[in-house]
Amino acid sequence: MSSLKTVSLNFDFINHLIDNNLREEVLQGQFGLEKENARVDKDGNLALTPHPKAFGNKNDNPYIQTDFSESQIEMITPVFNSIEETYHFLDALQDIVTQELIEADEYLWTSSNPPVLPNDEDIPLAKMEDPLEEMYRTQLAQKYGRKKQLLSGIHYNFSFNEGFLKKLYETSQSKEDYKQFKDGLYLKVARNILKYRWLLIYLTGASPVFNKSYIEQCVALSHHMDEDSHYFPNMNSLRNSVCGYRNEKPLNVSFNSIEEYVADLRNLVQSKELLSAKEFYSPIRLKTAKGENQLLELLDDGIAYLELRMFDLNPLYKNGISLEIMQFIHVFLVYMLVKHDEPFNKEEQQLANKNLDTLMLEGLQAKLWDKDNAVSMEEQAVEILDSMQEMLRLIKPEDEQIINLLDHTKKTIVNPELSYASIVKSELQSSSYLHYHLNKAKEYANYSLGAGYKLAGYEDLELSTQLLLKAAVKRGIKFEIIDRDENFVVLTKGDHKEYVKQATKTSLDSYSTVLIMENKIVTKKVLKQYGIRVPGGSDYRNLHEAMLDYEVHRNQKIVIKPKSTNFGLGITIFTNSFTIDDYRQAFEMAFEHDRTVLLEEFVTGKEYRFLVMGDEVVGILHRVPANIVGDGIHTIEHLIHEKNKDPLRGKGYRTPLERIQLGEAERMFLKNQSKNPLDIPKLGEIIYLRENSNISTGGDSIDFTDEIPSSYKEIAIQSAKAAGATFCGVDMIINQIDHEATDQNYSIIEINFNPAIHIHCYPYQGINRKADDKILDLLFGELD
């Protein structure tokens, strides 16, 4: 290794950061990702089906679109202030898209290189509403071929913290204005990225092998791994190679100033070398805030962020990228700002291109073209990583994790077999390009399916809210969390805004409707007025009134309870005969808890939760106390353990079901049945572990949506209408669900104005009733 350092930090700049309290801030920034994946069928062929309808109108969906081809899904995260949030959102998008595709037995292809492709002309172009957009794609198809366009990758968008840039400007005594100053910084970073991109591409490249259906010329020049799988010996990223997606010939576009950059691009378009400025396939793009007419806006408003376009999908990670690589890229970007400036004119640009091509052909051992002393890429890579570590030790010494990450990165330099591309190639050797990536795709699809109800990065929200947001993202409704603790969000589609709290508290219910449902006495009165059966009874405001009615109730089964029931305190149930003294005592006790006491008919039957949305019963659930079913072999304890393995079961309301405990209450309940946890129940024998059926104590939720006669559904809908409710849970007691509803065989015991939806989407038994989608249908209209 050479002892002469060819890269070095700008210590004046670092000291300036330290002196002006900008160490933390130089490391802040905003991050966004855009990722393309080809859709494939179950055999790894490019899916020729249209972009799924569930993703709504792709022109409107800010999160899920198509790219060049109709078969290429693009996922776009919003911009976040942290890498973690951005990464989690991509994770969420990956899950959402995968869960939808899997219903059609389709998968997200995990390689940047295309799956098995049909003939070039059979690759479907993306259908666009704008005819100009469609024409542009057709022209690209003619110019580059469709196969090449199917190379997929990840774009990494980054901007520095605006506050940091402003403070840096203020403390720099620059003679430029702020826009010039800021553009200058971004251009410096862009130039350095272009120059050192060979290292980034080496570290992130993960597409060393490709299928024989790829472009004939590349296939012909390459080596065989097996009949179908092709490769070039040292090439770790086909995309970034000459076989990848590049302009037809290298274009001279200056990154020295905005003015030069814009002038060069305008010339290229005017001379018809490019169809439009966006056909400039630079590994880095200068982006403006609005992005409607980039060139004009660049001149007027300057650079808002940089788009790095050279990253491969990494098949080793479900999401195609890891959190650590995102962190590394960020540190690399900061380093590009902090290191010494170097000239980067046409010549240096060509050398940078040459270095990359050499890396692709020869690997890290090759010498750099632009160093007089002929430093190898490996040596330079280590130097750069050392210099990055030095920078971090100066500005963020406390972050050992990131410094260690750089140590690890150095290892992948000196041990090329540790690079992603090497790992992929070696793992792939035991199967084939096709099977390896298809297996990965299916494996990741299973992970995504398992994530089910969760929205990555938002696991602190209620499950119902997570589901709603997932459904929103899926169809391209933007969301913003306006009070995280309260699960309060704004959903936005174009000009249409909806404020939603806890998934079902929306603008579609009026305040008075909620107040009706909130109040048990009022709910009963309103339902009764509409001829709906509620437990008979009265409310009393003093003992005297109550005693007057003793005669009326003496032979009934009744419940006496305070109007506001807290933890069941003050409730008496009389199911047999009772004396006037029993009756008085029950009221006296209840009046200790509330000024108003309710006497209610005691209703027998099973309780069902009807989830009403609009004019529809979306789901019906019945809850069953915690239980296991014997198999004649295992103990109760073992069966509980087995049942708890269901990923739907967890602890503390973070899952649709809770694990069954075997605590004091359960043991006591078993004991009362003369059973103990080590008993082996007979095959098919149901053993209950609790009296109460709450989900929170391990109860099961059983979907009955298709079993309950529609006459009961009609009653539930009428109940909601009586209260004026759009979204509600109607709790109905039904005697026998195999009988149609009459005036006598049901009773509505409550209407809940904030019904949980996750229980209907992820029941213990039954199918997903998609209550999340229904909410959005009602708020924003159904998908076309």
Added chain:
Amino acid sequence: MSSLKTVSLNFDFINHLIDNNLREEVLQGQFGLEKENARVDKDGNLALTPHPKAFGNKNDNPYIQTDFSESQIEMITPVFNSIEETYHFLDALQDIVTQELIEADEYLWTSSNPPVLPNDEDIPLAKMEDPLEEMYRTQLAQKYGRKKQLLSGIHYNFSFNEGFLKKLYETSQSKEDYKQFKDGLYLKVARNILKYRWLLIYLTGASPVFNKSYIEQCVALSHHMDEDSHYFPNMNSLRNSVCGYRNEKPLNVSFNSIEEYVADLRNLVQSKELLSAKEFYSPIRLKTAKGENQLLELLDDGIAYLELRMFDLNPLYKNGISLEIMQFIHVFLVYMLVKHDEPFNKEEQQLANKNLDTLMLEGLQAKLWDKDNAVSMEEQAVEILDSMQEMLRLIKPEDEQIINLLDHTKKTIVNPELSYASIVKSELQSSSYLHYHLNKAKEYANYSLGAGYKLAGYEDLELSTQLLLKAAVKRGIKFEIIDRDENFVVLTKGDHKEYVKQATKTSLDSYSTVLIMENKIVTKKVLKQYGIRVPGGSDYRNLHEAMLDYEVHRNQKIVIKPKSTNFGLGITIFTNSFTIDDYRQAFEMAFEHDRTVLLEEFVTGKEYRFLVMGDEVVGILHRVPANIVGDGIHTIEHLIHEKNKDPLRGKGYRTPLERIQLGEAERMFLKNQSKNPLDIPKLGEIIYLRENSNISTGGDSIDFTDEIPSSYKEIAIQSAKAAGATFCGVDMIINQIDHEATDQNYSIIEINFNPAIHIHCYPYQGINRKADDKILDLLFGELD
């Protein structure tokens, strides 16, 4: 007095009541009142103006209508289960009507006898929508003359408790069906009432004197009290005399059975003796539940209640009747059921009529026509009252109040000068019929005005709800209280129902709107999005985040507070410079109270409450701390005492303002100003007694609706619109109200989703902004 009792109880019946546990229930019942008053101008002339528009469409208003004449207001209470509720509702109606009339300097004439009348043909008939109704009144006017129709009175509607009647039927082993049994009971009561009505009329008669503008013939036959005031010596109720409102000749209508009753009335109509069945001016009417076609319904459905029509307006009481008289009538009705049955055919009916006429001419000393032994009315009256007492001692011995009431009633029998009519006549002698009643009318109008914000019988409700219900009653919107503790009501107009809680929680606000307003962080975010100025600031979920922003805030005036502020705990205000340690400590303290801490710009200026309803600012209030203004003569203590005499001031939120206390806090506040309660402030000097401006600690509410420039009102309306609110209170800080609003000189600090309305209707300074009416305009549409 005769020792031979001519009236006696049916002891078998009483024992049956006792044995079957029906003692309480025989005394239960349902009660309603209908009362007419002539409207008069400030001089006591019949008001010739139209029925006030504020009472809405009189055909729809169930509470406030006209009777025969446009100048005759009829007030109708709903049916209640207690005399108290009924009485209070009449009280409320009296206040509501009076408060409206007084705005046009009109009054409710307090006598059953008419005020100063114009010529017969100048008395305006009530304008009716239904031309048949109008024709009927025209025919009546021709048949009886208009003056007679202006005699006004009170109808008392009564039914026994349905449960009581059913139990009585079940325990009676009657051979009749239930309808026949029930009709039989009511008919018995009706016959007895007819027979003994002379006593009721004697006890309630209160119209002994009349004006010379009354019917010429009666005036001619009567005595002069002065030039204008006429009377007949023993006549206590002109209405019930031959000069009163009777059919042209006595009509034979049997009360022995429904069938006979209906047949007789039908014959009278067929023979054209009556224009319709309702022209049968019996002192008692048999009423059905629906009342659309009484005769047909009587045959089909039977009697639902009895209407007693013989009661005079009593000028000694504001409401024309007292609670005690209502109780007496009730006991009398029960007695009519419990006493021995007596035959009551055509002959007995004529004798009863004769007895009444005799009473009117000769007074209580006259002998009864129907007793062989020629008992005097006085003797018989005492016997009846004794027998009523005996009944009460058997069925309700514990109720001394009512037994004492009967003792008092007996005194008015043996001392005729104690009767209402005698008292009225004697009080009247020092002025004149006209002046006496006009003074009474104005005196009672003042009482009603003083009742102001209160709805009689509903004083336990919040003031805002009382005001809303008053406004509803005034325009004829029915109300039902569905949860009294919660101020939850249903308002009904035809088929249109509105559920309203606490006056301003209605169907016009959506749930999400309320949730936005409920949450301070969310409110601020939403207002900001709409470009409305809110105190700047941020919310933090941990100390680290907060510390990062120290630099930004170090030179600002700021407030640091927990998201949910309870009693001001955890709040720090920095109005001067502060160190990073001060800042950290403030956050640490705030985080002890909430997971989220807000940092807000400290805004200076005065706070105003804008009451926004729909697209309008209905009122603007500014609150001032408890204070008095010196007069150079009295002490602070004395001035507080004087200020507290304002009837708007009370204790415990039952009045729009609270009394100023002179407790420890106030004395300390004075002391800090080097003042003490015995100081005499200079003329015009304002002395504050509190720092805080809360109304609850004696603060003043000052109306600024007309002082605040409309630019601020526009901002308040925009704020409401941003949150989507129909009803809300916008709290705005304004620097200087004599400057128009700019982007910088105001700040919205809160939007309240349940604004009190009473403070805008009854401010300390300023006029009634009628927010109550505005709510109804928005819920039900404006009055035509």
